Amino acid sequence: MAEIEAKTEVTGSVWKIVTELGQRVEAGETIMIIESMKMEIPVMSEEGGVIQRFLVEETTPVSEGQVVAILTT
Amino acid sequence: MNDHSKSPQPKGSKPEGWGPEIEELRFRRSQARALGGAEAVARHHERGRLTVRERIEQLVDKNSFQEVGTLTGQGKYDGTKLTAVTPAPYVMGLASIDGRPVALGGEDFTIRGGSSWSGDRKKGGQGGFVEDLAASYRIPLVNLIDGAGGSVTSINRRGHAVFPGVHGFERSVELLGTVPVVCAVLGTAAGGPAGRAILSHWSVMVDNTSQVFAAGPPVVERSLGQKLTKEELGGPQLAVDVAGTIDNRVPSEDACFTAIRRFLSYMPANVWEPPPTAAATDSADRCDEELLSIVPKDRRHPYNMKKLIGHIADRGSFFEIQPTFGKALITGLARMNGKVVGIVANNPMIYGGAMDVRAARKQIHFVEMCDCFHIPLIFFVDVPGFMVGKDAEAAATLREGMRAVYVGLQATVPMYTVVVRKCYGMAGMGTTDKNGLDLKIAWPSAEWGSLPIEGGVAAAFRREIEGAPDAKAREMEIEAGLRAMASPFRTAEAFGVEEIIDPRETRPYLCRFIDAAQPRIRTSLGPKAKYGVRP
Numbered sequence: 001m002a003e004i005e006a007k008t009e010v011t012g013s014v015w016k017i018v019t020e021l022g023q024r025v026e027a028g029e030t031i032m033i034i035e036s037m038k039m040e041i042p043v044m045s046e047e048g049g050v051i052q053r054f055l056v057e058e059t060t061p062v063s064e065g066q067v068v069a070i071l072t073t
Numbered sequence: 074m075n076d077h078s079k080s081p082q083p084k085g086s087k088p089e090g091w092g093p094e095i096e097e098l099r100f101r102r103s104q105a106r107a108l109g110g111a112e113a114v115a116r117h118h119e120r121g122r123l124t125v126r127e128r129i130e131q132l133v134d135k136n137s138f139q140e141v142g143t144l145t146g147q148g149k150y151d152g153t154k155l156t157a158v159t160p161a162p163y164v165m166g167l168a169s170i171d172g173r174p175v176a177l178g179g180e181d182f183t184i185r186g187g188s189s190w191s192g193d194r195k196k197g198g199q200g201g202f203v204e205d206l207a208a209s210y211r212i213p214l215v216n217l218i219d220g221a222g223g224s225v226t227s228i229n230r231r232g233h234a235v236f237p238g239v240h241g242f243e244r245s246v247e248l249l250g251t252v253p254v255v256c257a258v259l260g261t262a263a264g265g266p267a268g269r270a271i272l273s274h275w276s277v278m279v280d281n282t283s284q285v286f287a288a289g290p291p292v293v294e295r296s297l298g299q300k301l302t303k304e305e306l307g308g309p310q311l312a313v314d315v316a317g318t319i320d321n322r323v324p325s326e327d328a329c330f331t332a333i334r335r336f337l338s339y340m341p342a343n344v345w346e347p348p349p350t351a352a353a354t355d356s357a358d359r360c361d362e363e364l365l366s367i368v369p370k371d372r373r374h375p376y377n378m379k380k381l382i383g384h385i386a387d388r389g390s391f392f393e394i395q396p397t398f399g400k401a402l403i404t405g406l407a408r409m410n411g412k413v414v415g416i417v418a419n420n421p422m423i424y425g426g427a428m429d430v431r432a433a434r435k436q437i438h439f440v441e442m443c444d445c446f447h448i449p450l451i452f453f454v455d456v457p458g459f460m461v462g463k464d465a466e467a468a469a470t471l472r473e474g475m476r477a478v479y480v481g482l483q484a485t486v487p488m489y490t491v492v493v494r495k496c497y498g499m500a501g502m503g504t505t506d507k508n509g510l511d512l513k514i515a516w517p518s519a520e521w522g523s524l525p526i527e528g529g530v531a532a533a534f535r536r537e538i539e540g541a542p543d544a545k546a547r548e549m550e551i552e553a554g555l556r557a558m559a560s561p562f563r564t565a566e567a568f569g570v571e572e573i574i575d576p577r578e579t580r581p582y583l584c585r586f587i588d589a590a591q592p593r594i595r596t597s598l599g600p601k602a603k604y605g606v607r608p
Contacts, residue, residue: 009400009422009423010423010424011462011464036424036425037424037425037427037457037460037461038373038425038457038525038527039373039374039375039421039424039425040373040374040375041375041422041423041424041425042375042422
């Protein structure tokens with residue numbers, strides 16, 4: 001079982017977490033939405049997996065490249 | 074590979090008089106083909122890397138390599154009898170890629186790590202024969218870089234220290250204005266070879282086996298006390314993804330050669346020839362239905378700009394350049410009805426498409442390259458402006474952004490502006506063809522201005538908003554009023570934008586104008602004059 005890091009590609013703040021712990025997501029599926037430059041930028045899973053941990057909560061400020069969730073395959 | 078070791082010789086006859094010399098020639102060629110010897114070649118293969126001769130063979134058309142300087146090296150003699158030759162650590166010559174001639178060469182890492190070699194005339198590197206060949210015959214140059222350049226040991230050999238620039242970059246610089254230059258980093262490149270990798274129109278490196286830096290880990294540790302691996306200091310994750318020092322990364326040497334052939338397929342042999350037109354394989358009148366719904370009605374929702382490009386360019390023709398760096402902007406070469414075009418598109422998935430310092434750098438190089446080779450540019454515009462915030466200001470986004478605008482306004486190749494959604498401010502200005510037709514077409518989703526309305530209302534109407542009984546409601550009311558007036562159709566009434574089109578019509582519309590621009594391109598060939606001072 002490999003760990004996958006879901007990272008935000010933009011600096012901003014967490015606007016909405018649209019998945020739940022233990023939920024299975026497929027590659028390309030949105031895990032959470034970051035508000036940046038007045039846009040809703042999705043954080044998408046690069047691979048299919050199950051969400052193990054969220055490292056942020058809604059309204060948390062985030063930086064480009066920051067890991068926001070951990071998944072396992 | 075052209076193997077002249079099998080020299081023509083009539084069957085059953087002996088070469089008259091010149092037999093010993095022909096034998097010596099064969100021996101010397103066999104020594105050259107052996108590179109650094111079986112052991113060194115095996116070690117090189119164990120590192121997951123091909124030899125320079127294998128690289129050339131895999132890159133070019135079959136049997137098309139005509140080597141130059143095969144016999145260069147250091148002969149060993151027993152009295153006057155030649156016993157062995159250590160070849161010069163650089164292999165180069167003339168070859169064909171997809172039937173078109175190229176000059177190419179690369180370091181032979183199996184001999185002294187591909188370090189520089191001093192003959193009467195340089196073979197490769199700065200100012201070498203291979204650069205002269207590309208410049209003189211006006212054909213593309215491909216550098217297969219796998220060497221660390223000079224060494225302090227050369228002081229021992231020469232008896233003096235070499236002044237920087239004695240083997241200068243002037244020829245390398247000249248080539249950037251005349252013929253396509255491709256550099257592939259296929260091992261560890263430091264010093265001169267690393268610098269040469271940058272002096273290219275397009276560069277590529279291979280995951281896991283290649284690194285590039287100004288100086289390697291020992292120098293860095295001694296200078297700064299930082300202990301880093303080669304990969305940490307100059308692997309593709311840093312050099313390509315973070316720094317944009319090298320343009321693209323590929324998973325293998327095989328993928329590298331495929332990418333080089335692909336890049337060159339879009340390029341003319343030189344700036345005196347038009348870009349190569351291919352037979353049209355995709356209907357110019359194709360109107361993909363998906364384009365109608367690709368842009369969400371909600372302005373806060375991004376969309377996939379790469380999908381949009383795929384629906385408009387000739388199918389499968391988009392070759393992305395710098396896909397992992399400066400991702401707020403997408404750049405790449407493609408074809409429209411068989412004609413080569415450069416595509417610059419803002420990416421709403423990253424900072425809403427705002428131009429940050431990386432996107433600006435990316436746009437500058439790409440626009441200059443297309444302008445140099447007379448490749449028309451299509452801008453798919455969705456840019457809210459320059460990136461804002463303290464980090465962006467500290468990174469000099471304003472300065473790099475204005476450089477991008479300046480370079481765009483100096484370009485003379487035909488450009489097409491397709492406003493998909495936002496086109497604001499100075500970043501928006503840099504997407505227009507001010508030296509040409511200035512043809513701007515827009516989708517109904519388009520909006521433009523000096524700055525986005527929601528960003529400007531609070532500042533411009535501050536007193537009125539603060540004085541209202543319900544400040545927020547008043548702000549929204551003012552915004553709604555301004556937004557109605559900012560409808561793209563109103564600007565079209567004033568011919569401030571030349572056309573508003575159904576998104577599905579984008580491909581046929583662009584193909585018509587790109588086809589029509591071919592005479593202009595054919596009659597504007599040659600090197601581009603450089604003037605002015607980039608801000």
